[in-house]
Amino acid sequence: xxxxxxxxxxxxxxxxxxxxxxxxxxxxxxxxxxxxxxxxxxxxxxxxxxxxxxxxxxxxxxxxxxxxxxxxxxxxxxxxxxxxxxxxxxxxxxxxxxxxxxxxxxxxxxxxxxxxxxxxxxxxxxxxxxxxxxxxxxxxxxxxxxxxxxxxxxxxxxxxxxxxxxxxxxxxxxxxxxxxxxxxxxxxxxxxxxxxxxxxxxxxxxxxxxxxxxxxxxxxxxxxxxxxxxxxxxxxxxxxxxxxxxxxxxxxxxxxxxxxxxxxxxxxxxxxxxxxxxxxxxxxxxxxxxxxxxxxxxxxxxxxxxxxxxxxxxxxxxxxxxxxxxxxxxxxxxxxxxxxxxxxxxxxxxxxxxxxxxxxxxxxxxxxxxxxxxxxxxxxxxxxxxxxxxxxxxxxxxxxxxxxxxxxxxxxxxxxxxxxxxxxxxxxxx
Numbered sequence: 001x002x003x004x005x006x007x008x009x010x011x012x013x014x015x016x017x018x019x020x021x022x023x024x025x026x027x028x029x030x031x032x033x034x035x036x037x038x039x040x041x042x043x044x045x046x047x048x049x050x051x052x053x054x055x056x057x058x059x060x061x062x063x064x065x066x067x068x069x070x071x072x073x074x075x076x077x078x079x080x081x082x083x084x085x086x087x088x089x090x091x092x093x094x095x096x097x098x099x100x101x102x103x104x105x106x107x108x109x110x111x112x113x114x115x116x117x118x119x120x121x122x123x124x125x126x127x128x129x130x131x132x133x134x135x136x137x138x139x140x141x142x143x144x145x146x147x148x149x150x151x152x153x154x155x156x157x158x159x160x161x162x163x164x165x166x167x168x169x170x171x172x173x174x175x176x177x178x179x180x181x182x183x184x185x186x187x188x189x190x191x192x193x194x195x196x197x198x199x200x201x202x203x204x205x206x207x208x209x210x211x212x213x214x215x216x217x218x219x220x221x222x223x224x225x226x227x228x229x230x231x232x233x234x235x236x237x238x239x240x241x242x243x244x245x246x247x248x249x250x251x252x253x254x255x256x257x258x259x260x261x262x263x264x265x266x267x268x269x270x271x272x273x274x275x276x277x278x279x280x281x282x283x284x285x286x287x288x289x290x291x292x293x294x295x296x297x298x299x300x301x302x303x304x305x306x307x308x309x310x311x312x313x314x315x316x317x318x319x320x321x322x323x324x325x326x327x328x329x330x331x332x333x334x335x336x337x338x339x340x341x342x343x344x345x346x347x348x349x350x351x352x353x354x355x356x357x358x359x360x361x362x363x364x365x366x367x368x369x370x371x372x373x374x375x376x377x378x379x380x381x382x383x384x385x386x387x388x389x390x391x392x393x394x395x396x397x398x399x400x401x402x403x404x405x406x407x408x409x410x411x412x413x414x415x416x417x418x419x420x421x422x423x424x425x426x427x428x429x430x
Contacts, residue, residue: 015077018121022085023067025117029110030060033096036107040148052099052146060092083126086114087133094137102145103138103171111138115178119185131178138174226268234261288318288357292350299332306339306346313351319424321357323402330398333391334361334406334418341365343415356404356423364415368408 037053067085090111097105111134118130237258240246246254286294289312300308312318338346343363350359396406404422411417 015079015082015121016071018117019067019077019082019085020071022082022089022114022117023064023071025113026060026064026089029093029107029113030057030064033057033100033107036100053096053148056092056095056099060096063088063092079122079126083118083122083129086118086122086130089114090130090133090137094141097137097141098145099148100146101148102141102143104145105148108138108141109174111174112177112181115181116185119181120189124190131181135175135178138171142171226264230261230264230268234258234265237261283322283324285320285322288321288350288352290317291321291323292348292359295328295331296335296348298328299335303335303339305344307344308335308346308348311347311349313349318350319352319357321422326398327402330395331359331361331420333395334420336391338363338365338416338418341416352424354424356421358422359420361418361420362411362415367410367414368416 033053034057037050037057041050093110097103097108100107102108115127115131115134118127122130237254240254241251241258293310296308296310300306335346335348338361341363343365345364347362348359349362350357352358392406399406399420399422402422404420407417407419407421409417409419
């Protein structure tokens with residue numbers, strides 16, 4: 001069976017693309033301010049009030065160049081680093097505005113840009129931090145700034161009161177815009193991320209279902225092909241047992257082979273009956289305690305070398321469970337995974353509450369690797385000495401069909417636990 005693998009380019013990080021876009025926006029804004037500086041220089045023919053603006057532009061240009069160099073490094077871009085870049089924008093723009101008229105400068109509205117970017121890219125708390133820093137800087141520039149002839153002519157013309165009302169109105173407009181952007185854009189960006197996550201989950205479900213269908217087709221074909229050789233071997237073993245000259249040791253071996261062949265035929269017949277029952281959606285009903293006892297006893301016959309303890313966390317038989325043989329097979333897969341770790345003992349606990357029932361399978365093996373814990377439920381088949389491969393994938397799909405879930409975790413004191421959750425509300429409807 002072939003499994004599909006979806007690989008991204010090595011070192012791909014969407015945050016790095018966002019950082020490059022931010023640096024491009026910053027560069028465009030700095031070029032605009034450089035153009036304003038050149039216009040003032042040509043119009044006034046003086047550099048008396050331009051040193052602060054020039055120094056701020058040079059400093060921001062150096063930081064931008066260093067950040068662009070950083071983008072060529074393989075280091076991942078974290079949310080905190082992106083937040084720091086946005087705060088650099090706020091601080092650097094505040095310095096530019098301070099030396100060029102403060103809130104009188106029409107370019108003061110650039111504070112909206114880092115705020116919108118933060119709302120679209122960063123978590124909620126980071127966006128509020130950028131919004132608070134921008135609002136604080138805007139408010140400070142209302143009172144603390146150096147007059148700039150191009151943007152503060154009223155400072156020399158006696159129109160201070162009317163201009164102050166206008167600037168105050170601009171401040172309230174910024175406050176209102178910042179609040180709306182911070183709330184609604186963050187909310188919309190969060191919804192888009194959730195929608196993308198759901199789309200990814202649906203793609204993974206489809207891929208997993210395709211793999212399960214491939215496994216089912218392979219199993220059906222294998223069962224059909226095994227019928228003829230099993231029948232042939234059964235006939236040959238029966239004929240050997242009828243031979244009077246057969247030695248005692250050979251006769252014992254043939255009897256063992258006869259039993260094993262009978263077990264194989266029973267397994268294939270059970271597989272056929274399972275397909276028939278599933279096709280007509282026939283289910284069985286049994287109390288939780290009896291279901292666990294029956295399933296574990298059937299599994300223990302095939303794994304005599306492993307001691308299996310059943311522990312009831314609550315008294316009584318438990319709620320009624322509606323199931324078919326696929327659920328039994330899912331639990332047996334989990335038991336096989338536990339036994340394949342090399343543990344000499346497996347513990348099965350069961351419990352319930354008004355909402356759900358739980359079956360916990362515990363082993364004392366080496367535990368589960370982080371890569372397997374992270375890939376739980378994903379359409380990935382891993383062949384390993386621990387046996388956590390196709391069986392786990394099939395078990396997860398079966399339990400999800402019942403509306404439940406499987407959790408894998410490393411147990412305290414060594415070993416691992418597989419926790420199977422089934423909702424009781426769905427069981428009652430069934």
